[in-house]
Amino acid sequence: MIEIKPRTSERERAVLIGIVNRWQDEEKSAEYLDELEFLADTAGADSIKRFTQKLDTPHPKTFLGTGKMEEIQSYIKSEDIDVAIFDDELTPSQLKSIEQMFKCKVLDRTNLILDIFAARAETSYARTQVELAQYEYLLPRLTRMWTHLERQKGGIGMRGPGETQIETDRRIIQQKISLLKKKLEKIDKQMATQRGNRGSLVRVALVGYTNVGKSTLMNRMAKSEVLAENKLFATLDTTVRKVVIGNLPFLLSDTVGFIRKLPTQLVESFKSTLDEVREADVLLHVVDISHSNFMEHIESVNKTIGEIDGQEKPTIMVFNKIDLYKHEEPEVIDPEEDLEERYFTIDDWKRTWMAKMDGNAVFISAEKKQNMDALRESIYRIVSGIHAERFPFENFLY
Known part of the structure; x- marks a missing residue:
C-alpha cells in the first residue's frame, strides 16, 4: 500500500x-x-x-x-x-x-x-557500457525530443545541405554509438586477456536476481569489502576474488544482478560482465527465499543464463535469507508443533521440494552467517572434482 x-x-x-x-x-x-x-x-x-x-x-x-x-x-x-x-x-x-x-x-x-545504471556506474568501463545502452535506447526515440546534440561536436560543418535537426542528431548519436562500441571492444580484449592471465584456477560465478544478497555472500566467502546494500543493482562491475576452502584455491566472481525484462540494450552492452558467467566453471545461483515470487526470479535468471549458453554448467542453488523467510502454508502440518519454530530449522529446509532441485541446493543466511559451512562443503565437492580433472597429477587431499 x-x-x-x-x-x-x-x-x-x-x-x-x-x-x-x-x-x-x-x-x-x-x-x-x-x-x-x-x-x-x-x-x-x-x-x-x-x-x-x-x-x-x-x-x-x-x-x-x-x-x-x-x-x-x-x-x-x-x-x-x-x-x-x-x-x-x-x-x-x-x-x-x-x-x-x-x-x-x-x-x-x-x-x-x-x-539507475547510469547513477551507479563507478568505473570508466561501466560508464561506457551504460552510455552505449542509453544511446541505443535514445536513437529510435529522437522524434519526440528537441535536442541540440550538434553543439557537442561544434555545430559548424556538421550539418549537411537541407539536413533537419533530427537527422543531425541521429547521425551524431550513430557516431557516438560506433565510437563507444569500438572503445568497448578494446576494453573487452583487455578483460579477456586478464581472464586468461588468471591461470587455470577453477572459476566460480555468483549469479542471481538483483538484490538477493550476492555481494553479501561474496564478502562472507572472500572476506572482502564489496559494496552490499538494500538497493537494486548495487553491483555493476564484476569483482573477482581468490578464495581458498581447505587446501583448494579458486576464483569467485560477483556479477551484475538480473531482473525481469532486463533491457536488451543492457544485455548487449554488459556482454563482458556476462562473459564472467559464460566462462565460469561453476555457478552459484543465489535466490532470495524470503521473496514471495522467488520462483519467477529463478526463471528470469535461468532465461538470461540460457541466452549466454551457461545453462549446462554445474550449478549450486543457494537459497539465501532463510532468516527472513515466512511460510504461510507448510507442506506438512503437525497441529501439535509450533509452526513458527518448526519451519526455521535447516533439517526442515532439507525436506522441502527446493532441496531436490538438481540435487544441489543449500539453505543459508549470508547476513547471519547461517549454514555457511554446508555451502563451503558443496562448493569444495564440485570444485575439487573439476580441479582433479584439470590437474590429475597434483596431490591434493580431498
Missing part, C-alpha cells in the same frame, strides 16, 4: 502505471509494480499512487484507454506529480503522445533501469 508522502526538495514524486491482462493477473501485476516502486526508490523517486487497467493489449497511442489516461492526467496535475513511470517499455509514438497529455516527465521501465 503506497503511502502519500510530503514533498521533499531532493526526491521526485511519481505515479506508477501498469496493465492487467491474460499474461499477468492482478496479483502478478501488483508484484511487478512492487518491483517498479523499488526501482523508482533506488532512482530517487517517491511512488505516490498506482494506476492499473485491464487490457488484452496496450493502446497503440496512449498505452492505456482514454478514460484511464484522463484520470491519471487529472491526478498528476492536482497532486503536483513530477514523473509518470510505466512498467512496460513504451514505443516512441506512445512516449510522445503521453508526454503531450501529462505535461510531465514520462519514463518506461527500460529508461528507469538505464537511469
Whole structure:
C-alpha cells in the first residue's frame, strides 16, 4: 500500500502505471509494480499512487484507454506529480503522445533501469557500457525530443545541405554509438586477456536476481569489502576474488544482478560482465527465499543464463535469507508443533521440494552467517572434482 508522502526538495514524486491482462493477473501485476516502486526508490523517486487497467493489449497511442489516461492526467496535475513511470517499455509514438497529455516527465521501465545504471556506474568501463545502452535506447526515440546534440561536436560543418535537426542528431548519436562500441571492444580484449592471465584456477560465478544478497555472500566467502546494500543493482562491475576452502584455491566472481525484462540494450552492452558467467566453471545461483515470487526470479535468471549458453554448467542453488523467510502454508502440518519454530530449522529446509532441485541446493543466511559451512562443503565437492580433472597429477587431499 503506497503511502502519500510530503514533498521533499531532493526526491521526485511519481505515479506508477501498469496493465492487467491474460499474461499477468492482478496479483502478478501488483508484484511487478512492487518491483517498479523499488526501482523508482533506488532512482530517487517517491511512488505516490498506482494506476492499473485491464487490457488484452496496450493502446497503440496512449498505452492505456482514454478514460484511464484522463484520470491519471487529472491526478498528476492536482497532486503536483513530477514523473509518470510505466512498467512496460513504451514505443516512441506512445512516449510522445503521453508526454503531450501529462505535461510531465514520462519514463518506461527500460529508461528507469538505464537511469539507475547510469547513477551507479563507478568505473570508466561501466560508464561506457551504460552510455552505449542509453544511446541505443535514445536513437529510435529522437522524434519526440528537441535536442541540440550538434553543439557537442561544434555545430559548424556538421550539418549537411537541407539536413533537419533530427537527422543531425541521429547521425551524431550513430557516431557516438560506433565510437563507444569500438572503445568497448578494446576494453573487452583487455578483460579477456586478464581472464586468461588468471591461470587455470577453477572459476566460480555468483549469479542471481538483483538484490538477493550476492555481494553479501561474496564478502562472507572472500572476506572482502564489496559494496552490499538494500538497493537494486548495487553491483555493476564484476569483482573477482581468490578464495581458498581447505587446501583448494579458486576464483569467485560477483556479477551484475538480473531482473525481469532486463533491457536488451543492457544485455548487449554488459556482454563482458556476462562473459564472467559464460566462462565460469561453476555457478552459484543465489535466490532470495524470503521473496514471495522467488520462483519467477529463478526463471528470469535461468532465461538470461540460457541466452549466454551457461545453462549446462554445474550449478549450486543457494537459497539465501532463510532468516527472513515466512511460510504461510507448510507442506506438512503437525497441529501439535509450533509452526513458527518448526519451519526455521535447516533439517526442515532439507525436506522441502527446493532441496531436490538438481540435487544441489543449500539453505543459508549470508547476513547471519547461517549454514555457511554446508555451502563451503558443496562448493569444495564440485570444485575439487573439476580441479582433479584439470590437474590429475597434483596431490591434493580431498
